[in-house]
Amino acid sequence: MEIPVDGAPLIDRLRERSPEAIAELHALLLRAARFEVGRRRGALSHVRGEELDDIANQAADDALMAVLAKLDDYRGASRFTTWAYKFALLEAGVRLRRRAWQHREVVLEPDAWRALTDRQQSAHDQVEQADFLQALGRAIDTALTQHQRTVFVALALNEVPIDVLAERMSTTRGALYKTLHDARKRLRMELGEEDA
Amino acid sequence: MSKLLGPLGPEIGCDACFDLLDEYVDLELDGVDADARVPGMRAHLQGCPACHEEYEALRELAGADG
Numbered sequence: 001m002e003i004p005v006d007g008a009p010l011i012d013r014l015r016e017r018s019p020e021a022i023a024e025l026h027a028l029l030l031r032a033a034r035f036e037v038g039r040r041r042g043a044l045s046h047v048r049g050e051e052l053d054d055i056a057n058q059a060a061d062d063a064l065m066a067v068l069a070k071l072d073d074y075r076g077a078s079r080f081t082t083w084a085y086k087f088a089l090l091e092a093g094v095r096l097r098r099r100a101w102q103h104r105e106v107v108l109e110p111d112a113w114r115a116l117t118d119r120q121q122s123a124h125d126q127v128e129q130a131d132f133l134q135a136l137g138r139a140i141d142t143a144l145t146q147h148q149r150t151v152f153v154a155l156a157l158n159e160v161p162i163d164v165l166a167e168r169m170s171t172t173r174g175a176l177y178k179t180l181h182d183a184r185k186r187l188r189m190e191l192g193e194e195d196a
Numbered sequence: 197m198s199k200l201l202g203p204l205g206p207e208i209g210c211d212a213c214f215d216l217l218d219e220y221v222d223l224e225l226d227g228v229d230a231d232a233r234v235p236g237m238r239a240h241l242q243g244c245p246a247c248h249e250e251y252e253a254l255r256e257l258a259g260a261d262g
Contacts, residue, residue: 036253078218082258086218089253093246136200156200162210162246174210177244181209184202184243193201 011080014071025067030060032088040096047099059091097161106160106168108150139190148183155180207239213247221254
């Protein structure tokens with residue numbers, strides 16, 4: 001795909017490190033970060049507007065550094081603005097998820113699933129769901145390694161955001177998702193679910 | 197159940213998702229079959245809530261640009 005016409009002038013000026021182009025890029029990234037803050041404002045009603053604007057500014061600043069460092073990776077497979085936006089949305093998203101969980105405890109006990117599946121089971125009156133959760137509980141116990149159990153319980157059962165868990169476990173989103181993927185595959189096999 | 201056990205079939209990881217997300221979104225906005233051009237993306241977006249949030253945001257933001 002050719003480099004889109006709308007992106008070519010800005011990216012050319014960015015490659016020359018034009019201060020005006022960098023300011024233009026920062027404005028674009030700040031707009032994207034504020035857009036993401038705005039989308040999630042409802043879930044962060046306890047956070048002051050000033051702090052949310054700080055989060056948007058920090059996200060735009062870090063996204064600017066990332067975009068400038070990766071400028072040569074832009075292959076023209078998308079509009080330049082779409083490519084640049086994703087860096088700001090990532091930075092803002094990670095910050096907002098971490099802010100939302102800032103004062104929440106993340107339980108990393110691999111055996112914590114027992115209480116959780118019991119709780120979910122009692123909340124559902126459908127026999128099929130209760131049976132599934134019982135089978136899932138057995139599969140978690142027998143088919144997963146301790147690390148897979150910890151990650152699966154936190155991400156899939158406790159719904160801890162992956163970036164929050166990555167920070168608490170000093171690892172990356174990609175590494176955690178790989179563990180989750182492998183755990184899910186083992187559980188599907190154990191439960192007799194179809195797998196490709 | 198699918199939320200717990202994730203999508204069936206091949207899926208890309210979070211790093212590849214980030215690398216290809218802009219292309220995927222623009223293909224969708226241009227009315228092209230993005231799933232055929234970026235295999236494994238749809239499954240990943242079904243399995244990873246964080247990447248799905250970023251996909252939704254990028255689609256909305258880029259779509260608003262026209």
